[in-house]
Amino acid sequence: MKRDNIVQEKSYAFALEILRIAKNLRAESTDRVLINQLVRSGVPVGANVEEAIGAQ
Numbered sequence: 001m002k003r004d005n006i007v008q009e010k011s012y013a014f015a016l017e018i019l020r021i022a023k024n025l026r027a028e029s030t031d032r033v034l035i036n037q038l039v040r041s042g043v044p045v046g047a048n049v050e051e052a053i054g055a056q
Contacts, residue, residue, distance in 0.1 A: 005053065007049055008046075008049055008050070008053060011045050011046040011048075011049040012046050014042065014045060014046070015042065015043045015045065015046045018038060018039060018042035018043055019039065019043065021038070022035050022038055022039045025038075
């Protein structure tokens with residue numbers, strides 16, 4: 001039986017929230033550089049967690 005990984009779940013939820021926020025900001029704002037930086041810095045957290053889990 002596989003145990004739930006709370007870090008994996010939270011990092012996935014965090015990435016989804018970042019994308020939701022970025023989508024809303026794009027509709028309201030013209031400052032795409034900061035929005036793109038938010039996405040580029042927030043979403044890879046989940047990828048790093050997945051990589052760490054795979055390395056175990």
